[in-house]
Amino acid sequence: MKKIIKAMPLLMATMGLASPVMAGVHWGYEGEATPENWAKLTPEYQMCDLGRNQSPVNISGAIKAQVTDLEIHYGETSGNIVNNGHTIQINEKNPNDYVVVNGEKYTLVQFHFHAPSENEINGESFPLEGHFVHKNDKGELLVMAIMFEEGDKNPVVEKFLSILSEEEEVPVDFDKINIAAFLPKSTGYYRFSGSLTTPPCTEGVTWVILKDTMTLSKDEIEKFEHEFKHHNNRPIQPLHGRLIISN
Template sequence: MKKNLLCAAMLFASCSAFAAEQHVHWDYSGDKGPENWAKLTPEFGACAGKNQTPVNLTGFIQADLKPLKFNYKVGGSQILNNGHTVQVVYDAGSNVVIDGVEYELKQFHFHAPSENEIKGESYPLEGHFVHADKNGNLAVVAVMFKEGKANPVLETLWAHLPAKEGDKIALTPAHNALDLLPKNHAYYRFSGSLTTPPCTEGVRWIVMKKPVFVSKAQIDAFKKVMGHDNNRPLQAVNAREILE
């Protein structure tokens, strides 16, 4: 399961354990849309689970959340379009420390509009920074983008936007993901899942409280490349606690 979880987080990148899933087409609308993901194949059964992401973050429980420690180095070396999102592949050597455990940054990607909501507010863009510890346990750091001034980091990334599914473009020079995070690292936390099939649960979700800015032109550029919204609908919180 740990291997499968990590492979899924890498969005099926060269993982033989997920060969079957690669042949199961899923989408964000129609017969293969989110409401039917769990029915497409038994391997997607978790999509009907009780601890799914995204959620509306509200009803917070006060908790003693320890500060996050980001140890990000320059490592975003390739940007690709997999048909479901635009993803930046990250070289080894960068991590975030959560509760004393190091989670290595594997990749980051984007959803428009946002998948999670904060107190009922949706954002035009959300970034997911996907990490894994040495045992394959996953942690996703989510950053909300609010429409406003142009984002200088996205400006350089978007200069290499892969226009077609399957396109991969080298990033020269490589990028530092830390530059996309808000300066204030206050966060919410909850237990959830991957937001795409196989929707595996047991993922640690860290949602940054403060958004960063993105321009309308940058939002529109991403949407034009994707050609469709790529956000999964909100899922029930059920018995979970959302900590702040």
């Protein structure tokens, strides 16, 4: 069973375009390349240890603020889906899905999943967390996270899992799947400044975590866990005095 996870160059990572075929330093979630050791693997990953605004975090003590509502403009999308060796990732072909936060528009580039969840809400972990990675015109990243609980099955997840290749690193194209069906009804959210949760742990990432959750069936959760082969969640990082805003 192949379990080699390669690092992606900084530029690719910040663009949210993980490329497992690029050469680099191996990192992962098990053995010597475990999250505690990422910063020791190469100087390029030093932020994983040195950073003071790292993700994921446990969301607690959020401050209610007068912030503008989150607008989510998701619809039918086309692209490809791949198990890239550390997650199941969906890459947008012609990015036209976007969110508006604080008047700033961020376009969806890719989304992927972690099991169990990386972030926690008041100490609560969830079976799965979806990360929707967006970028604005200045190249700044915003990750919108959606938590999934066990419950009814999720038709969109079902569709994506059904077309996923059995093999790693084999992208499968898809056409016109409505990803709006991923979204919970309410757009209440927590917001804070954080980082990529994978090497090189680059900071300056805006995190928006939806309060409302979605559901997945037990079968769907198990399918993700089977694909990942092991947990792919980085441990909780200290807040170091960061503020968490909620609407």
